[in-house]
Amino acid sequence: MLRGTWTSHSRRAFSSSCHRPISSSSNTPTSAYNFLPSNFLPAKPRSHGLTEIRGPYYYPVTQTYLDELLSDWGEFVDGVKFAGGAFSLMPEERLRGLIKTAHKHNVYVSTGGYIEKVLSSSNGNRAVIQKYLETCKNTGFDVLEISSGFLSIPTDDWADLVEMTAKAGLKPKPEVGIQWGAGGDASVAELESAGTRDPKWLIDRAKTFLEAGSYMIMIESEGITENVRSWRTDVISSVTSALPKDKIMRAFPNSLFVHLAKLSVNRFEAADPEVFAYHIQNQGATANLFVDHSQIVQLACLRKGIWGTGSTFGKIVTIGEGESGGSNRIPSA
Numbered sequence: 001m002l003r004g005t006w007t008s009h010s011r012r013a014f015s016s017s018c019h020r021p022i023s024s025s026s027n028t029p030t031s032a033y034n035f036l037p038s039n040f041l042p043a044k045p046r047s048h049g050l051t052e053i054r055g056p057y058y059y060p061v062t063q064t065y066l067d068e069l070l071s072d073w074g075e076f077v078d079g080v081k082f083a084g085g086a087f088s089l090m091p092e093e094r095l096r097g098l099i100k101t102a103h104k105h106n107v108y109v110s111t112g113g114y115i116e117k118v119l120s121s122s123n124g125n126r127a128v129i130q131k132y133l134e135t136c137k138n139t140g141f142d143v144l145e146i147s148s149g150f151l152s153i154p155t156d157d158w159a160d161l162v163e164m165t166a167k168a169g170l171k172p173k174p175e176v177g178i179q180w181g182a183g184g185d186a187s188v189a190e191l192e193s194a195g196t197r198d199p200k201w202l203i204d205r206a207k208t209f210l211e212a213g214s215y216m217i218m219i220e221s222e223g224i225t226e227n228v229r230s231w232r233t234d235v236i237s238s239v240t241s242a243l244p245k246d247k248i249m250r251a252f253p254n255s256l257f258v259h260l261a262k263l264s265v266n267r268f269e270a271a272d273p274e275v276f277a278y279h280i281q282n283q284g285a286t287a288n289l290f291v292d293h294s295q296i297v298q299l300a301c302l303r304k305g306i307w308g309t310g311s312t313f314g315k316i317v318t319i320g321e322g323e324s325g326g327s328n329r330i331p332s333a
Contacts (some may be wrong), residue, residue: 039285039305040320044106048246049286049303050078052110053293055098056090057083061293063097069293070105076300077107079143081290085114092139099140111136113147113175115161120151129161133168144168145218147175155205159212166213173249174209176202177220178235199238206243217248218290221275231278240283249288273298277312285318 042049055061061080070077080102087095099109115132122128136144144165148158158174165172178196206217219239224232239248276299279287285303301307305316 036306039303039316039318041285041303041318044075044078046078048288050249050288051076051296051299051303052079052081052249052288052290053077053296054291055080055082055109055293056086058292059294061098063094063101066098067101067104069296070102070107073296073300074105074107076303077105077296079108079110080293081110081143081145082112082114084112085117087111087139088114096140103140108142108171109140110143110145110173111141113145113149115144116147116149116151119148119153124157129164130168133165133170137169142171143173143215144170145173145175147218147220149175149177149179149220149222155208158205159208162209162212162214171215172209172213173216173218174206174214175218175220176206176209177222178202178224178232179220179222199235202235203239203242206239206248210243210247214247216288217243219248226275231275233278236279236282245283245286246288249290277302277309280316281312285316 055066066080090098102109115129118129118132133144146158146161146165153161162172162174178199178201202219209217222228224235273295276289276291276295279289280302285305289299291299302312302316305314305318307313308316
C-alpha cells in the first residue's frame with residue numbers, strides 16, 4: 001500500500017481546468033503543395049490522431065534540435081515524452097528551456113514513467129510522491145505517466161495515485177500492459193520467462209483508471225508487438241474493442257536502437273514502422289500513437305495518406321469536413 005493518508009478514495013471525472021491550456025494552432029504553416037490532395041486530420045489541440053514522440057533517452061534531444069524539429073513538423077506532433085527519468089539529470093534551467101520550447105509549438109510534455117522509480121525508492125511514501133508531483137508541475141510538465149512494469153501495485157492504490165496526480169495539476173496517464181517486467185529493454189527469453197497477464201486484467205484496470213480521472217491510457221507494447229516472437233493481435237483487438245479510441249495510446253520501441261542491440265533475437269523488434277502501420281490500417285489514420293522522434297516524418301506521411309508501403313500506399317483514407325470532403329492540409333482550429 002502507498003504510505004500516508006489519502007484525502008479521497010472517491011472516483012471523480014477528470015477536469016481539464018487544472019491543467020495548462022495548450023492554445024490552438026492559429027498559424028498553420030502552408031505548404032507550396034497544398035493543391036495536392038491528402039487526408040483530413042483533426043487540428044491541434046486534438047483528442048484523437050495524437051502523436052507523442054520520445055525525447056531524450058536513447059539519443060540526446062537538445063532544445064535547439066527540438067525547436068528545429070517542431071518548426072518543421074510541429075503540426076504533426078502533439079506531445080514529447082521523456083524516458084528513463086532522463087529529465088532528473090538535466091540542469092534545471094536547460095530542462096525548463098526544453099519544456100518551454102515544446103509549449104511554444106503547442107506540444108505537451110510528459111514525464112514518462114519515472115514515477116515507478118519514485119515509488120520503489122521511497123517505498124510508496126506519500127510525502128516523497130507529493131514532492132515529486134509538485135516538482136514536475138512547477139518545472140512545467142503537463143502529463144505524468146504512471147507505469148508499473150516492474151512493480152506490483154494494488155489497483156486501488158494505482159487509482160488513488162491517478163487522483164493525486166490530477167489534484168497536483170498534472171494530467172494522469174497510466175501505462176498498462178500484459179507483460180511483467182516491461183520497460184527495461186529485456187530480451188524475448190527474459191520476458192517469456194516472466195510471463196504475461198490476461199488481456200482482461202489490462203482492460204479492467206484501464207477502465208478503473210479512466211473512472212479515477214485518467215485523461216488517457218498508454219498501452220505498453222512489450223509482450224504484444226515488442227520483444228515477442230509473434231504479434232499478439234488478439235490483445236490489440238480486445239483492447240481497441242473494449243476501450244474508447246480517444247482514450248488509448250499505443251507505444252512502440254526505438255527501431256534503430258533495438259535493431260543494433262537485438263536484431264538477431266526477433267525480426268519484429270526492428271520493425272516498429274510495421275507496427276504503427278498495422279494500427280493505422282486497423283484503427284484508421286487518427287489512432288493515437290507514441291513513436292520515436294526519428295519516425296515522425298514517416299508516420300505523418302502515412303497518416304496523411306501521401307506515401308506508404310505496398311500494403312498501405314493509397315489505402316489510408318479519411319473523410320474531410322464540409323461539402324468539399326477531404327482537406328489538403330491539417331486545418332486551423
